[in-house]
Structures are given as C-alpha cells and as structure tokens.
Amino acid sequence: MKFAAHLLTATLLMATPALAQNPMTDAMDAEQKAMETVPQGRLAALLKTPEAVASDAVKVSYTRDWLAAQPAGAGGDQFQCLAEALYFEARGESVKGQFAVAEVILNRADSPDFPSSVCGVINQGTGRKYACQFTYTCDGRAETISEPRAYARVAKVASIMLAGAPRTLVDGATYYHTTHVNPSWSRRLNKTASIGVHQFYVSPTRTASN
Structure with a gap:
C-alpha cells in the first residue's frame, strides 16, 4: 500500500x-x-x-497424500492456463516439483520482464515454432490431455498457487530446464534450486518483485 x-x-x-x-x-x-x-x-x-x-501463511505439504486431500482444482482462464502448463511441463514430477514449476510461472507474471498474466507468460512466443517459452505450446503437436488423474493433481496445484500459497522452493527463479538438456542460456544465470528433473535459475539482475 x-x-x-x-x-x-x-x-x-x-x-x-x-x-x-x-x-x-x-x-x-x-x-x-x-x-x-x-x-x-x-x-x-x-x-x-x-x-x-x-493465506500466504498457510503451510503446504508437498506430498501426494496432502494433495489428494485438497479440493478439486477450479477457476477461470488463468487457472486453466496454469493447470495445462503444469500438466505438459511437470505431470511426471513429484508434487514438490510441480509446485516449483508453478512458482516459476507466477514469478514471471510478477516480473516486469515478462507478460503480466499467467496466460500471457505461458503463451509468450507461441506461434513461432520452437521460439516460444514453453515448448509444448509451439512444438506442432495438439495439446491433448490423455491422463485425467495426472491433470486432476496438477489442477489442484494450480488452484492452491493462485489462491496465494507461499513461494519458497525456487528462491524467485524465473527460468528452468530439465536435467536432460544443458541450454547455453543457463550459463548466464544464477542457479537457485534443483528439484526432481528440473534446474531453476534467476537472472543476475533479478528485480525486487521476485
């Protein structure tokens, strides 16, 4: 204020x-x-x-049992965008890993260096093959959700994060990649966390909003 x-x-x-x-x-x-x-x-x-x-003070337990006990995920466009991104980017990750990826997306939405909405962040560069920020949006393949149980889990993560859950896992990271690749851009950033199959990074000139 x-x-x-x-x-x-x-x-x-x-x-x-x-x-x-x-x-x-x-x-x-x-x-x-x-x-x-x-x-x-x-x-x-x-x-x-x-x-x-x-709500920020609510403690989140990054376990499947805790997540299973939470109400089903629901919401508007921003929820749908976040749930879809978590499904395609992190559905095979642990619960902790899924929350970590969600943190990056929300950190970007809060940063002046990226679009100011969840959907804007996720769709940045979409339409230019392999020039987008999230590969699944521009790899030429249809986004088909074929694992409803996995989607239901990440949808809960999306709802919880959008409701104001704390972001304590990736220390303000706005970038990540899987351990299966070693992109050149990662060498210009500061690594903040390693969770599951993802590495997380922040720009050396991180802004106060992160």
Missing part, C-alpha cells in the same frame, strides 16, 4: 493545476492513471487484502 500511496502522491503533484477546479475528481483520475502503469501481478501483491495475506 505504501507503494500505491507514493504513486498517488507523485501523480497529484503533476496534476496540481487541475485540482484547483475539481480536487476530488481529478485526484481519483490521477490515482487511476498511476495504478494502470503498474503490472497487474505486482499491483495484486501491493493491494492484498488481509485475507489474502493470511
């Missing part, structure tokens, strides 16, 4: 002449314009309700 207040103060100073005519209306317009410049992921974090903050 302090960040939002600073934005409001700055925009009010810029709008001083107009405020003399209609202070309340112009102040509200200035605040709205300032808030529109903040990435959606970052804005959501700044304006969290007490309930959302409390």
Whole structure:
C-alpha cells in the first residue's frame, strides 16, 4: 500500500493545476492513471487484502497424500492456463516439483520482464515454432490431455498457487530446464534450486518483485 500511496502522491503533484477546479475528481483520475502503469501481478501483491495475506501463511505439504486431500482444482482462464502448463511441463514430477514449476510461472507474471498474466507468460512466443517459452505450446503437436488423474493433481496445484500459497522452493527463479538438456542460456544465470528433473535459475539482475 505504501507503494500505491507514493504513486498517488507523485501523480497529484503533476496534476496540481487541475485540482484547483475539481480536487476530488481529478485526484481519483490521477490515482487511476498511476495504478494502470503498474503490472497487474505486482499491483495484486501491493493491494492484498488481509485475507489474502493470511493465506500466504498457510503451510503446504508437498506430498501426494496432502494433495489428494485438497479440493478439486477450479477457476477461470488463468487457472486453466496454469493447470495445462503444469500438466505438459511437470505431470511426471513429484508434487514438490510441480509446485516449483508453478512458482516459476507466477514469478514471471510478477516480473516486469515478462507478460503480466499467467496466460500471457505461458503463451509468450507461441506461434513461432520452437521460439516460444514453453515448448509444448509451439512444438506442432495438439495439446491433448490423455491422463485425467495426472491433470486432476496438477489442477489442484494450480488452484492452491493462485489462491496465494507461499513461494519458497525456487528462491524467485524465473527460468528452468530439465536435467536432460544443458541450454547455453543457463550459463548466464544464477542457479537457485534443483528439484526432481528440473534446474531453476534467476537472472543476475533479478528485480525486487521476485
């Protein structure tokens, strides 16, 4: 909220002449314009309700038994995008590994270096074969979910993460790859974690939002 207040103060100073005519209306317009410049992921974090903050303190147990006891995953477009990405990118991983991949996707959505929504992050570069960020979106093959039980598990992970579960596994990582490959770009990044068959990395110039 302090960040939002600073934005409001700055925009009010810029709008001083107009405020003399209609202070309340112009102040509200200035605040709205300032808030529109903040990435959606970052804005959501700044304006969290007490309930959302409390949800961050919920302890997640990265076990199949714990996940099985959670309610079925559900949600809108962002949920669907995240659940699908986890299915194609990490369905064979452990529960911990699936949560780790979800953290990377959400970290990207909160970073000014990437699109500001989950769907935007996942579909970045889609349409250009092998130029996308998530290979399954541009490998030329149809995204067919043929393992409903695996999808049900990752859908729960997607719901839990979007509900505000803590991100403590990958130390702000915004990149990852499997241990089966050794991409050249990974040598320019800082490794933060190794979980299952995935290695996780963050840019050396990591931003405060991560």
